[in-house]
Amino acid sequence: MTERHEDYVRIEKAIKFIEQNTHRQPSLDQIAEHINLSPFHFQKLFKRWAGVSPKRFLQYVTLEHAKQIIKESTILDTTLDMGLSSPSRLHDLFVSVEAVTPGEYKTEGLNLQINYSFQETPFGTCLIGVTERGICNLTFTQEEDCETEMSRLRTRWENAEFISDKEIGKKVVEQVFNSSDRDVKILLKGTNFQLKVWQALLRIPSGNLATYKAIAETIGAPTSSRAVGNAIGLNPIGIIIPCHRVLRTNGEIGGYMWGTARKRAIIGKEMSQ
DNA sequence: ATTGCCTGCGTGG
DNA sequence: CCACGCAGGCAAT
Numbered sequence: 001m002t003e004r005h006e007d008y009v010r011i012e013k014a015i016k017f018i019e020q021n022t023h024r025q026p027s028l029d030q031i032a033e034h035i036n037l038s039p040f041h042f043q044k045l046f047k048r049w050a051g052v053s054p055k056r057f058l059q060y061v062t063l064e065h066a067k068q069i070i071k072e073s074t075i076l077d078t079t080l081d082m083g084l085s086s087p088s089r090l091h092d093l094f095v096s097v098e099a100v101t102p103g104e105y106k107t108e109g110l111n112l113q114i115n116y117s118f119q120e121t122p123f124g125t126c127l128i129g130v131t132e133r134g135i136c137n138l139t140f141t142q143e144e145d146c147e148t149e150m151s152r153l154r155t156r157w158e159n160a161e162f163i164s165d166k167e168i169g170k171k172v173v174e175q176v177f178n179s180s181d182r183d184v185k186i187l188l189k190g191t192n193f194q195l196k197v198w199q200a201l202l203r204i205p206s207g208n209l210a211t212y213k214a215i216a217e218t219i220g221a222p223t224s225s226r227a228v229g230n231a232i233g234l235n236p237i238g239i240i241i242p243c244h245r246v247l248r249t250n251g252e253i254g255g256y257m258w259g260t261a262r263k264r265a266i267i268g269k270e271m272s273q
Numbered sequence: 274a275t276t277g278c279c280t281g282c283g284t285g286g
Numbered sequence: 287c288c289a290c291g292c293a294g295g296c297a298a299t
Contacts, residue, residue, distance in 0.1 A: 193282065212294050216281095226294045227281040233293045234283090248294065255293025263293090 005144070008124050010035050011049055014042070015261045018058065028054055048149060049122060050265075052272040066209065066267075067251030089262055097200055109160030116153065116162055117169030119168055121177050122269070123262055126238070128169035129153055131160075134185035135172060138237045139257040154238065156189070176239055179193050186237055196206045196233040204245045206270045211249045225249075239266070 017034045018026060026034075031054070031272070032042035046054045104112070115130045127149045129137030136157070141149045154162065175184060188195060196219045203218075204210045212225040212232070213247065221227070236244040244266045248254045256263035 191283080216294090221281075222277090224281045224297090226279090226292070227283090229293045230282060230291090231293095243293085246293080250295085254295095257293070260293090 005120060005125060007045060007103060008122065010037065010045065011265065012124075012259070012261045014046075015264055020228060050269055050272065057268050057272060066247055066253065071251075089196065095183075096134075097195075097199060097202070098185065098187050099195055100187065105189060107159055109157035112155060112160040114153075114160045114162050115165035115168045116150070117166045118149075119166075119169045120175055121174045123239075123266055124258070126173075127153060128172050129157075130165075130168050130172060134187035135237060135240065136187040136189070138172075138176070138239055140238060140262065142258060162218050183273060184240060186240060188237070188269050190231075190234070190236075193227070194231045197228055198235060198241050201232070201235070201241050201243055203248070204242055204247075206242070207273065208245065209267070210246050212246055212254070213249050215246060229255070246272075 013035050014031050017031060021030075023164055028043065029039045032039040035042065037045065042105075043054060045180070046057070046151050050057050051243040054253065104110070112131055114136060116137070119127055119128055125141045125144060125146070127137060127139050127141065127146070129135065130187075137153050139149055172184075188198060190198065197215060200215050212229050214224055215232075216228045219228070232243045232246060233255065235241050235257070239242075244256060244263045246254065253260050253263060
């Protein structure tokens with residue numbers, strides 16, 4: 001287990017603790033004690049990890065803040081509306097999406113080469129899959145279970161040729177997590193409905209939040225927020241397709257395929273930038 | 274805060 | 287086909 005991952009585990013534990021004790025407004029000392037670090041060390045680790053102090057971070061991550069953001073629905077709505085009218089101006093990601101052809105869909109990746117590798121990120125270990133036509137997979141491992149994650153990828157692209165390649169994956173991680181160069185290509189495979197939902201997610205700029213309902217409305221299916229949640233849960237390319245930016249209408253955090261603590265963490269970091 | 278009834282899509286019989 | 291499961295929403299408690 002790498003140092004980076006251990007740090008992430010600590011942060012995750014801290015966030016869980018906060019989540020369960022929001023009503024008590026835990027102090028820095030209490031949080032630090034819970035994860036067995038000195039307040040000093042914890043503060044330092046946190047700052048290094050998130051780029052802001054724990055206190056500032058909490059302001060952003062806290063439920064009340066999320067509620068406020070949702071309440072100011074003009075911001076949210078204008079964001080989404082503007083996203084529709086001129087997507088390229090609002091995007092923090094200039095992602096060009098390529099969807100697989102019907103033939104490829106049927107054959108599930110025949111003649112497709114996927115360079116895969118596991119990579120460490122500030123939010124945990126993830127499995128990267130890259131094809132000639134773009135990134136096709138960015139999923140986090142739960143409990144460091146790489147085998148399960150890998151078999152999921154193989155199932156998703158049953159006939160593809162898999163090549164282990166750490167260098168390609170490393171470049172992707174640097175591009176997505178550490179650089180301002182966000183001009184990435186992705187390769188998506190899904191039903192029409194899923195593609196519509198995933199592309200709607202790409203229109204939410206970093207630092208902004210949307211709701212399942214708002215997404216449902218933008219794709220012209222205003223009563224299908226549940227179906228939207230379903231489709232979002234199947235997003236194969238985390239972070240780049242920002243499924244973490246979608247909350248419930250009432251401001252609750254909602255679910256996340258890779259754990260709500262991780263979702264909070266990603267939102268918090270984006271908010272604080 | 275909790276409950277019960279609604280939604281639409283994907284999956285497995 | 288049909289039946290069920292979901293990262294949701296809403297109205298009535």
